Amino acid sequence: MFLTGFDATTLNTLWVDKNLKHHGLIQAFSRTNRILNSVKTFGNIICFRNLKKATDDAIALFGDREAGGIVLLKTYDDYYNGYEQDGKHKSGYKELIERLLAEYPLGVAILGETAKKAFIALFGAILRLRNILTAFDDFAGNEILSDRDLQDYQSLYIDLYQEFRPKDDGDKENINDDIVFEMELIKQIEVNIDYILMLVAQYHESNCTDKEILAAIDKAVNSSIELRSKKELIKGFIARVNTSTQVDDDWRKFVAEQKEADLATLIIDEKLKENETRRFIDNSFRDGALKTTGTDIDKILPPASRFGGGNRQEKKQGVIAKLLGFFEKYLGLV
Template sequence: RTTEQAFGDKLHTYTIVDAITDKNVLPFRIDYIRTIREADEVDDQQKVRDIDRERALNAPERIRNVVQYIREHFDQKTMRNAKSYAFTRLMNVHEVASARDRAAVEEAKDKVRLSGFNSIFAVSSIDTAKLYYNEFKRQQAKLPEVKRLKIATIYSYGANDPDLEMDGMDDENSENTEGLDVSSRDFLEGVIRDYNATFGTNYDTSAERFQNYYKDVSLRMKNREIDLLIVVNMFLTGFDATTLNTLWVDKNLRMHGLIQAYSRTNRILNSIKTYGNIVTFRNLEKATNKALALFGDKNASGIVLLRPFRDYYEGYEDAGKKTPGYVDLITELKNKFPVGEIIASEQEQKEFVKLYGAILRVKNILSSFDEFVGQEILSQRDVQDYHSMYIDLYNELRPKSDENKENINDDLVFEMELIKQVEINIDYILELIRQYHDSHLNNKEILVDIDKAVNSSIELRNKKDLIEQFIASLTVDSSVDSDWQEFVKSRKIKELDQIIDDEKLDKKATYTFVENAFRDGYIQSTGTGLSGILPPISRFSADGERSKKRETVLEKLRDFFDRFFGISSGKL
């Protein structure tokens, strides 16, 4: 029975093309990765269950290569090396997931800072899920724990074989695991034991606890606590997580099921996440184009899918309109705004801001293409100089605001989230300082490099005097790493004590408040914490004096936090 037979003629359609055009969801970028030899490859559109083909797809060498590819490209695809962003995270996941009455549990949420996104790996069967889970464990076994991806797996009995290329995608039964064979259930018990060890939980495959495990996995995916979740059908329909940007695929998808699975990745979060990443290890190009034509229109791929690398790099023409590529934009930048030249007029400043913003946006897209490595054109020093020019104009023209994407006026936008994404960090600066120290404090060219690098970084500019004073304190006998930590700790305490003295704050309470801020990644402006450090205000004081005092203290502590966060530990 069709939808029309059940409900009558459709009154209106709203397709994925409409949603992307309206900027309600993001477009997709798709990589088709060939993983078996030409002679072995079978067109995945065939409705055929071939034992030899399944043996080839589940061959140990192929499984090993796919896992290796994912591990090598994980940071690139999920943008883990991007600058951090603020995110509201659920802090009591286990309590919420295990509650019999969800309404009776208050969700504890707090702001944290995250870098990059997470992913789902959709595979063809439970047996394949087992193979991949074990291979990830094997390849990560020798890595230090901090470098291991947090891998989870969930599956349960489904009435239909998930890899029969159905038009839709039936959910597996998330209620219990009663239908699983003994081997699959035992394996899942082991997976959940690993999960319990990682997250301090106590789930298993019994009916109630498996339901709670399902809820816990869902919440931790939304929290970006799980790096990669291996699934068969679960989480491929109806699951929304804004932190999810990549779907790895080793299963046959088609029609509505394909669009549903792809759409797990394209929920809008911030300006760093500009598309959903699809990396498929099966030949799904025809299925993708067919699904887009059916659920969008015959020209849907031009809107729904990102263009090929060359289009963004070299430019393209569409409907008679020329869109410049990265090469064109960089050429224009170097011709109009040579490094080191002052941009004098307001009109030229606006032109530079628009041009460099366009470069940042297209570079953000190109960064996920393997082909872009080594083709950036600009040297690192030139990038630092242009960043510095861009930040100077941002500070000169912007209104006082905490926003990352600044509208200066109707026709000027600063892409500050994107410039943060590619900026220099303190580790890079310390490496340069080590090189300077190893030159017996004689290589002044390195000092020039340090100055350029610091000026090109939003995060490091307010630390410039700290860096310069530390360099001035160096001797040939200094130990850069340990001396830097001691230097920063000393300055941190000195500057915080100065704020406490100037504003007559409670010292013990302020130390606790600041340590909590460094632990959480931000200064808490609500709640009793800030009020508890303020000095008592006389009842005879002018109206609004306590509020004014609160804002003054808050601004000073935020400046202090921004200055020392990321270069020192939280303990005072």
């Protein structure tokens, strides 16, 4: 199957216990090397045979004899400690983390656009190296940054993303020629709502007295691009937690109640058609995306005045913004 065009972009690791060569080797190895996004930029090949020479020969035959350094990843030590390439030093993960801690200590504000751009570039480079290093077992326990410090730096990175980003969002944001945000890599390591609810349960077990758990929840939420839109919801639920709270059950009830209240308010405030709006929202959560193009939005807007007046396009954009805010707030929770 691996030699006849089978393609799975999400495949990460291929185990090989067969003597391969030439096009057969390239075809088999290519099954796992399909680039998916900025998170999956390579694949892992685990060989139980010595295929080093066969790999070099195949690369030379079907590509560039000097392309080995492009096709194959470097060693763990190279990525962690740095290496020399074409007479230039390529900084490793350890060196970049040392720069991060020295130049951007936590708790000290980053002032000025130049400094902010430099931080964005540095932390983006760390995220890319970290993404590669997680493929190596040796990286476990050698991350240098604690989980909490990483969350704090992620929070700062997301703050700057929201400060600099254009109106049209994307997973990998090119703000201009010298700023690139690696948001897919942030999403890969961020926490989810289940982790937050676990912390809420721990807070409940402390008889709602452990303030350190509340601080941990706040850090975790701020470090997540997905959970930031749910911050108000999470804080509202925590404020209700008491000794009789059943965390999982009460959270589901709370979310359902808040969703209904928010949707009813949105429909009334924007004078939307109720049945059409509820159907549109239900379909959006079913599909995992809120469609803002086409005629779907027009179908839920109030009828246009026959006498004209008012800017209908401006009204539509305002409704879209509020619908997107509502959708992001409850996505993944209902």
